[in-house]
Amino acid sequence: MKKYLSLALAAAMAFSLAACGATGTSAPAGNAADSTPAASTPADAAPAEGGEAGAATGTLNVGGIGPLTGGVAVYGLATMQGAEIAVEEINALGGLQFELDFKDDTGVAETAVNAYNTLKDSADVIYGTTTTDPCINVAAETFNDRFFQLTPSASSTAVTEGRDNVFQMCFTDPNQGASAADYVKDNNLGESIGIIYNNADAYSTGLRDAFVARAAEIGLNVVEEQAFPDDNTPDFSAQLNALAAANVDLLFMPIYYTPAYNIVNQAQAQGFAPKYFGCDGMDGILDIEGMNPDLVEGLMLMTPFNASATDAATTSFVEKYQAAYDGLPNQFAADGYDAMWALYYAANAAGIDADNMSHEDICEALIATFTSGDFSVDGLTGSGMTWSAKGEISKDPVAVRIENGVYVTM
Amino acid sequence: MQFLSNLIGGVSLGSVYALIALGYTMVYGIARMLNFAHGDVIMVGAYVVFFAFCSGGMNPLLAILIAMAVCTLLGVTIERIAYRPLREAPSLAVLITAIGVSYLLQNGALLLWSANPRAFTSVVSIPPISLFGGRLTIPGNTLVNVVVCLVIMVGLWLFVNRTTPGHAMQAVSEDRGAAQLMGINVNATISLTFAIGSALAAVAGALLCSSYPMLQPTTGAMPGIKAFTAAVFGGIGSIPGALLGGILLGVIENLSKAYISTQISDAIVFLVLIVILLIKPTGLLGKKRVVKV
Numbered sequence: 001m002k003k004y005l006s007l008a009l010a011a012a013m014a015f016s017l018a019a020c021g022a023t024g025t026s027a028p029a030g031n032a033a034d035s036t037p038a039a040s041t042p043a044d045a046a047p048a049e050g051g052e053a054g055a056a057t058g059t060l061n062v063g064g065i066g067p068l069t070g071g072v073a074v075y076g077l078a079t080m081q082g083a084e085i086a087v088e089e090i091n092a093l094g095g096l097q098f099e100l101d102f103k104d105d106t107g108v109a110e111t112a113v114n115a116y117n118t119l120k121d122s123a124d125v126i127y128g129t130t131t132t133d134p135c136i137n138v139a140a141e142t143f144n145d146r147f148f149q150l151t152p153s154a155s156s157t158a159v160t161e162g163r164d165n166v167f168q169m170c171f172t173d174p175n176q177g178a179s180a181a182d183y184v185k186d187n188n189l190g191e192s193i194g195i196i197y198n199n200a201d202a203y204s205t206g207l208r209d210a211f212v213a214r215a216a217e218i219g220l221n222v223v224e225e226q227a228f229p230d231d232n233t234p235d236f237s238a239q240l241n242a243l244a245a246a247n248v249d250l251l252f253m254p255i256y257y258t259p260a261y262n263i264v265n266q267a268q269a270q271g272f273a274p275k276y277f278g279c280d281g282m283d284g285i286l287d288i289e290g291m292n293p294d295l296v297e298g299l300m301l302m303t304p305f306n307a308s309a310t311d312a313a314t315t316s317f318v319e320k321y322q323a324a325y326d327g328l329p330n331q332f333a334a335d336g337y338d339a340m341w342a343l344y345y346a347a348n349a350a351g352i353d354a355d356n357m358s359h360e361d362i363c364e365a366l367i368a369t370f371t372s373g374d375f376s377v378d379g380l381t382g383s384g385m386t387w388s389a390k391g392e393i394s395k396d397p398v399a400v401r402i403e404n405g406v407y408v409t410m
Numbered sequence: 411m412q413f414l415s416n417l418i419g420g421v422s423l424g425s426v427y428a429l430i431a432l433g434y435t436m437v438y439g440i441a442r443m444l445n446f447a448h449g450d451v452i453m454v455g456a457y458v459v460f461f462a463f464c465s466g467g468m469n470p471l472l473a474i475l476i477a478m479a480v481c482t483l484l485g486v487t488i489e490r491i492a493y494r495p496l497r498e499a500p501s502l503a504v505l506i507t508a509i510g511v512s513y514l515l516q517n518g519a520l521l522l523w524s525a526n527p528r529a530f531t532s533v534v535s536i537p538p539i540s541l542f543g544g545r546l547t548i549p550g551n552t553l554v555n556v557v558v559c560l561v562i563m564v565g566l567w568l569f570v571n572r573t574t575p576g577h578a579m580q581a582v583s584e585d586r587g588a589a590q591l592m593g594i595n596v597n598a599t600i601s602l603t604f605a606i607g608s609a610l611a612a613v614a615g616a617l618l619c620s621s622y623p624m625l626q627p628t629t630g631a632m633p634g635i636k637a638f639t640a641a642v643f644g645g646i647g648s649i650p651g652a653l654l655g656g657i658l659l660g661v662i663e664n665l666s667k668a669y670i671s672t673q674i675s676d677a678i679v680f681l682v683l684i685v686i687l688l689i690k691p692t693g694l695l696g697k698k699r700v701v702k703v
Contacts, residue, residue, distance in 0.1 A: 234622030237419030238667035291529035
């Protein structure tokens, strides 16, 4: 009997470990406080910067990597589909042509490296990966092999650190955390700030650390912090009790929307109603099937892209996306779209001859262009976006508030 | 007051564990096997209720009845296809098969319904009770969970102890060979056990997702493991033990989250389990039984 039980318990533990391993995503993040928007005007979905009939020629083979199946497929599919829309527009212009070959990594690092090994025979540049862990692993390979790599959404600083060839389209986690604190302070959103975060997740802790550090600098009053160890945790009543007891009036939630929805639901059941402030991982909360919009009414979040914005570039993109894929594009799709255009502009500015240059030469030329200082891109997720030598992007953060079930730019 | 809130939160969580644990303990008590797929049958039940009630707009009770029917069918099918051929096999083989079935259900759900989470609308429409001028709130779900748990526990106990099929179950549990000699249809009895256990899983699924609304293919996995722990804690095979184990586990988990650490609350739960098993190897209410080899 004892033996049987211990066996079963061992199995239970192995099981729960497997369950823990199943999560682990990363969203893009961050923002930049010191961006200098260029005075260029985004006219259309295809803004002119590198010029329509640019200097680049040939066909640029873009090797894309991201999760198309598995638990984080929703992000990978978005980055692929957003990029596909841009590629279609780019190819319609004539001149430099793009050929996107997107491979599935299921959100797993080993699979991503395998996908990269398949792609590297034909690719000129690498686009991806969507999530952080696979991206760090692939970046190590592209750095050695000298491929230019642009990730739409892997937001950790570990992705670009020490690698001159890797660039991000999304904010870094520390940037976003710090500017979230600035935003709360500048707009007087709360007197007593509470934080709830996933302390087993690099994205969540990265944002939390940056937020807390910045809050201390600018005198934001953080009264209570609570953590949870797993996005699959269903129950947050103990954490919410502690936050309510500390009279938190604004709850900062640097977490993904799945646990966040459980939290707001449970808070309501317990009669605790703070204001909520999330980051880009919160993007998607309105797309949950069957969700109750009343629960998230007034929730604020920082996201680089608002699909219900009315500018010409956004509406054109949203229309094309909906026609092609059914459903509203999220920020991952917008980041993917911008990533392709950034590549296009840079290739033109650098005068890439895609058919005759080696991937090593393309890599060096693109690095020089991206970090040249006068290279900036206007896109869906920001205008006048520039890159530092570290590969981090600089763009303005945008905060939105949910009103009647849609994002309204604040 | 905060302590009371945390206690209520623990009871709420514990009642969900207890509901799931009842299914575990039922199957273990009669069929002598750990049905690790139980947590995933719960997930399937929750999806059926979601499609019937949350997006289909059906009456919640009717939706739960449909889910019970679907889960019963699923449970009996699993038993017939995966477990019955292994009736004479070593228990380890059955255990591994059960884990396999669990993964099959999870990945099947992933294929069928995708990984995108769905938000479950609570089947409970009782408003929360506010006490002490709003300083203490008892969610409506908690009340329903506890009541349903008690009703099911009493119902199961009466069924097993007071009805002929129940007596047959006890006999099969005591000694399968002797039961067969006495003219009891062992296979039918075990099928009935799975049918009841799986029907309970549908109820547990509906109530689990009513309290914690994010529904995903992995929704049943973690609560399933916790509920299994609860069943062992209370004495696996014992019906009142499942309830006691579930509630205690939920309370211990919530109080350690509130007063010790949110990071190691699971470690504390398992530590308590180990201590209990060292002192009382059969669990709190478990019966000693001699296993003949």
